[in-house]
Structure formats: C-alpha cells, structure tokens
Amino acid sequence: DQQVKQNSPSLSVQEGRISILNCDYTNSMFDYFLWYKKYPAEGPTFLISISSIKDKNEDGRFTVFLNKSAKHLSLHIVPSQPGDSAVYFCAADTGNQFYFGTGTSLTVIP
Amino acid sequence: GAGVSQSPSNKVTEKGKDVELRCDPISGHTALYWYRQRLGQGLEFLIYFQGNSAPDKSGLPSDRFSAERTGESVSTLTIQRTQQEDSAVYLCASSSYMRTEAFFGQGTRLTVV
Numbered sequence: 585d586q587q588v589k590q591n592s593p594s595l596s597v598q599e600g601r602i603s604i605l606n607c608d609y610t611n612s613m614f615d616y617f618l619w620y621k622k623y624p625a626e627g628p629t630f631l632i633s634i635s636s637i638k639d640k641n642e643d644g645r646f647t648v649f650l651n652k653s654a655k656h657l658s659l660h661i662v663p664s665q666p667g668d669s670a671v672y673f674c675a676a677d678t679g680n681q682f683y684f685g686t687g688t689s690l691t692v693i694p
Numbered sequence: 695g696a697g698v699s700q701s702p703s704n705k706v707t708e709k710g711k712d713v714e715l716r717c718d719p720i721s722g723h724t725a726l727y728w729y730r731q732r733l734g735q736g737l738e739f740l741i742y743f744q745g746n747s748a749p750d751k752s753g754l755p756s757d758r759f760s761a762e763r764t765g766e767s768v769s770t771l772t773i774q775r776t777q778q779e780d781s782a783v784y785l786c787a788s789s790s791y792m793r794t795e796a797f798f799g800q801g802t803r804l805t806v807v
Contacts, residue, residue: 593736618795627698627785627798628737673737675796681744682727682789682796686736 587611588676590685598693603661605688607674610655614676614683619648619659622671622687631672632659664692696720700786700799707776707806715771715802719788726769727789727796728761730782737785743769776806 589608597603605619615636620628634641634648634657641648647660657676661668669692674685699718707713719726728740739753743763754760758777763769773780783803789796 590736620798625800627787627800629798630795633795681725681742681750682787684729684737684739686738687731 586686587614588674588683588685590674590688592688593686594689594691596691596693597664599666600663603659603664603668603690603692605659605661605672605674605690607657607659607685608655609657609676609683611676611678611683612655613678615679616677617648617650617657618675618677618682619646620673620675620684622673628671628673661690664690666692666694668692698786698788698797698799700784700802702802703800704803705805707804709778709806710775712772712774713776713804715773715784715786715804717769717771717786717788717799719766719769719786720790720797722766723788723790723797724766725789725796726763727787728769728771729785729787731785731801732779732782735782740771740784773804776804778806780804781806 618633619631621631622628649658671687671689673687701716724745726743741761742750758774761771783801785801787796787798
C-alpha cells in the first residue's frame with residue numbers, strides 16, 4: 585500500500601513560470617516531510633524539508649507547503665529554470681522509517 | 695568517502711544468472727533502504743533495515759530477491775535467476791538515528807540480457 589503518492593508522473597513548465605509539484609499521503613503519523621531531486625545517472629539528493637508543526641518552509645526559489653488536514657504536500661519552484669528539470673520525489677517520516685513517493689518528472693522549457 | 699557508496703555502478707548479466715549488489719552506508723547510519731527504479735517508472739521500495747531490528751521486506755517483488763545487512767555496516771542485495779524485468783537502477787540510501795534526511799548512493803544500473 586503506497587502511503588505517499590505522487591499522482592502526476594510528469595509536468596512541463598515554461599522557464600520563468602511557477603512549477604507546482606504535488607504529493608498526498610495517507611498516514612497521519614507522518615511528522616516530517618522531505619523533497620528530493622534526481623538527475624539522470626545520479627542518486628536522489630535532498631532539496632527541502634518541513635516539520636509537521638509548520639505549514640510552510642522556504643529556501644530561495646523553493647517553498648514547501650504542508651496541509652495536514654488534507655494530508656497534502658506541495659513543492660513550489662519560482663521562477664523555474666531549465667536546470668530544475670529533474671525527477672522530484674516527496675518523502676515522509678513516521679519517526680521510524682522514510683516512505684518515498686514514486687516521483688514526478690519536471691521539464692522546464694527554455 | 696563520506697557518502698553512500700554502491701558497487702558496481704553498472705552490471706550487465708545474462709538471464710538466469712545470480713547477481714549481488716553492494717551498498718556501503720554512511721558510517722554510523724542505523725537505517726538502510728533499497729529501492730529500484732525501472733526505466734520510465736517511479737521509485738519502488740524493496741527493503742528497509744533499522745539497526746538490529748527485523749528488516750521490513752514487504753517490497754521485495756519475489757523470493758528471487760534477498761538482502762542482508764550485518765549490524766550497521768554493508769548491505770548486499772542478491773537477485774537469483776535474474777530476469778529481464780529485473781533490469782533497473784538499484785538505489786541504496788542510509789539515514790542516521792536523527793533521521794533528518796536519507797542519503798542516497800549513485801545507484802547500480804543492472805541490465806539483464
């Protein structure tokens with residue numbers, strides 16, 4: 585049973601516009617959430633995280649939003665750049681184990 | 695090195711042969727994960743080790759797949775009688791007790807011909 589879901593396998597966005605990547609989860613015990621970025625032929629690398637006590641965390645062009653009542657997480661990238669083209673994974677932590685989504689492939693069109 | 699190390703980086707094997715993939719986690723990391731990503735597919739959980747606890751094997755796709763980890767050290771993922779559908783990138787990740795994030799290795803690209 586997939587506890588962390590990324591329902592959009594792919595997303596295309598024009599350079600300079602906002603990219604919004606979505607993630608839904610089912611386990612209310614998750615208390616920490618993360619986003620990872622993966623380029624081809626490389627392992628995923630950590631991008632940004634948020635604790636369940638917050639609803640927003642910002643780091644430069646990247647902002648993660650958490651809606652606990654909806655069990656929904658999103659990553660906003662603004663402005664989007666061609667170098668942001670990658671696969672993005674969301675992950676959630678119960679305090680015992682990380683659970684990863686299946687990923688969304690983002691293409692930023694120059 | 696300071697990161698998660700996986701070997702080999704690439705492996706081509708004939709159908710029906712056994713393969714062994716290795717993961718060296720970051721020193722001191724208690725948790726270790728194996729995932730695989732088939733071409734054009736998402737990340738698929740395989741197995742999770744946490745210290746000396748019984749591993750979570752719920753993601754292993756068949757009994758041809760097995761993994762071992764001794765304590766908090768190296769892990770090996772073994773695939774017996776490989777099939778073409780086993781072709782994928784196999785990713786290993788480790789995290790510390792604090793679990794601020796999981797660190798991934800570069801992956802092993804397995805091709806079964």
